[in-house]
Amino acid sequence: MAEGSILNFCDVSLRYEDVWALRDVSLTLNPGETRIIFGAAGSGKTTLLKAVIGLVPVDRGQIKVFGEDVTAMKETQLFGLRSRAGMVFQEGGLFDSLSVGENVEYPLLNRQASAQANGTQPNGDSESRVRDALRFVELEQTYDKLPSEISGGMRRRVGIARAIVTGPPLVLYDSPTAGLDPITANTIMALIVKERDVRNSAALIVTHRYQDGELMAGFRYDREKEALVSVTGEESRTKFIVMKEGAIVFFGTRQELEQSEDPYVRRFVKHEE
């Protein structure tokens, strides 16, 4: 198990009756690294993501997040660990009775409540941090709106703002671009690249779009230019995973993915017309 890594999966398996959701999955993620996860529907991508923070308990193997063994923790012990990671849900997972600002503020208030319960001093000034996070996803103007009043793409971006407002070292993205038009999808992926490069956070990204992985591997955020710039040569921090029936059937770089001869793996690679 690598020292200083943020996430370690060691032979993790989970079975739902006769179906393998995860089968002997092993992977490691270090700070600033990204793993792009492809796979057919039902191949275990979302389960893998949820298993990271103990949202689904696994049958076998060990999962370590921030050095803590998730598989050995009770549900009540996991809440503290979960608040240190960010997760973006497929549909945003926003609380529909709270405004955009309140949604993004939620993790901060949650931390304050936990700090008070533990007798420690909570950090104040949550509003400016909420506005910073919303500015990061270019949605500061939606602060007082309800989630139902904004578009689907905006909801995903608010979901990203909520996931990163506490500055987590690990962010999990569950199909952040699913069902969106290509322009909105690229906007969201650009934000994820920016988040990775500005904060040096690690990310697990489940997606169906090869372009998402291409963007993560082929670009970096330039702070001076305040824009994405193309990476020359191979971007080593981004690796690709392809899952099939709960197992990892491919792990490697973009070049290795594109050169793969496996017909299943090749389904997830965009081919030149």
Next chain:
Amino acid sequence: MLRFLNAWIGPFQEFLFLAGRAFKNVVRGPHYYDDVFIQMDIIGVGSLVIVLLTGFFSGAIIALQMARALNTYGASSQTGTIVSLTLVRELGPVLTALLVAGRNASGIASELGSMKVTEQIDAMRALGTDPIQKLVTPRLIATAIMLPALTVVADAVGSVGAYLVAVPLLHIITSSQYWSSFWRALVLNDLAQGLIKPLVFGMIISLVGCFYGLQTTGGTQGVGRATTQAVVTASIWIFVVTFLIDKIFVNL
């Protein structure tokens, strides 16, 4: 047979597990006091009008029916006693609980059910919040406080409703006779029954509503199903528990 038993025992076990964690969270932080007050407003203040109306007419109907029956035996002077015992012991707590079950067990189940099917519960867990601490415990506390309070209100307006029928409307009894027989009939046992019942009912209503809400699967249809199940189950439990509490107090 085993499969049939399993279909009942499994959910009941999960219900007990949920109830256990919800009660444990009452004393364990973090506490979401704002949510408790919001729920007290929704459950208590929101139910006040229907409880006032139902309580008033329940008292009036008891007086109307009992006045005729008691008059047959020349016992009209006991109207206050009958109204007092019936309202405080049984009708006040049970009717108020059934109304609150219909209004709030369904509301709780549909709210939590909608959150479940739209991944909001998972999002809450992913953000590091215990959904039982944040959603169930505040509803449990709020209902357990507000239902006894609503029952006292229902008893009070019910006694006034009965008074208006017995005294100014039917003239079968004087005002002082009515009120003195009303108060004299009540002993500590009756008051204890009248307050313990709504306390227990409040816990049942909130926990059943939360349980079915958090168990919801299957989209909007599932939310509808959870809502119906919550009201039906809470109502049945109210009658079962009334019987059990009555059995205990009758033997005291």
